[in-house]
Structures are given as C-alpha cells and as structure tokens.
Amino acid sequence: MSTILAEAVRDGNWLLLAAVLASLAVFGVCAIVLTGTDLREHRLPNRWTGALASGGAVTLGLACLADDVGWSRFWSMLGGGVAYLGLILLLHLISRTGMGMGDVKLAGGLGLYAGWLGWDQLFAAVVLGFVAGGMVALALVLTRRATGSTHLPFGPAMLLGTFVALLF
Structure with missing residues (x-):
C-alpha cells in the first residue's frame, strides 16, 4: 500500500491518494x-464487519477508477474477498466449534483489502493471520492462561x- 501511496503522490493522482487513504481510515476504525469487541x-x-466490507468496496472501488490498472485491481479485489471468505467458511463448516460466522464475514472484507493489492498480499494476509493466532494461542497455553x-x-x-x- 505504501508503494501505491508514494506513486500516487509522485504522479499527482490525488483521487487515487484520497481513495486509498479513505480505505485505510475505514480499515483502521x-x-x-x-x-475490542471480539x-x-x-x-x-455484523454492523462492523459490514462497514469494513462495504467501506472497503466503495473506497477501493473508487481507487480502481483512478488507477491505470484499475480493472485488474477490481477483479483481484473481488476475487480476494470471495477466496478468503470461502476459505474461512470451509473451515467453519469443517470444525463447527472453531471459526464462527463472524470470522467468515470478516474474512470477506479483509479479502477485499488484501486482494486489491494482489494475490501475494492476500496469501500473506491469510498466512500471517493464522501465524498470529497460533502464536497467541501458544503463548496463552504456555503461560497456563488457556488450555487446548x-x-x-x-x-x-x-x-x-x-x-x-497491507504495509508491504
């Protein structure tokens, strides 16, 4: 994302810059x-997973209109949302007590953001999410604050x- 922001500033593409910054603001909030809620x-x-997904779709969709490779990013964004949602939905269906439907809905919105940047970033987002979750679980088990x-x-x-x- 930082590369795209830098290129937008260099090229004077203020619409792209504004749309990407707006998408990051939506993501951050x-x-x-x-x-905190989770x-x-x-x-x-649903209100917040929906806000993440719809806010990302609108702001990143606008960024697609302002970008030279907009259609490529648009289809990558949609594909990313569907792919991440589909993966977490599959995990939800396989392990009924593991992933909740909130995680499934969240994955759709997160997939839009990571997918907008490309398939490598989507893969990284998924892998890093599982690594972070695993590290937290391991730390809690080792400190006896959680069990299996x-x-x-x-x-x-x-x-x-x-x-x-998104940082890279």
Missing part, C-alpha cells in the same frame, strides 16, 4: 472496534495479519 465479547458484530479447549477470538489475528500484509 473498523479494525479497532472489531478487535476480545471482550467473542463476537464480531479454550475458545479464543480469531478476529484480531485475522485483522493483524491483513494489516501487516
């Missing part, structure tokens, strides 16, 4: 609210993984 209540409210059967919120790990993927 939604990520803070969703992380840590406190173990749920991801403890339900841990996965939304914050997914958000962190996508955030890190």
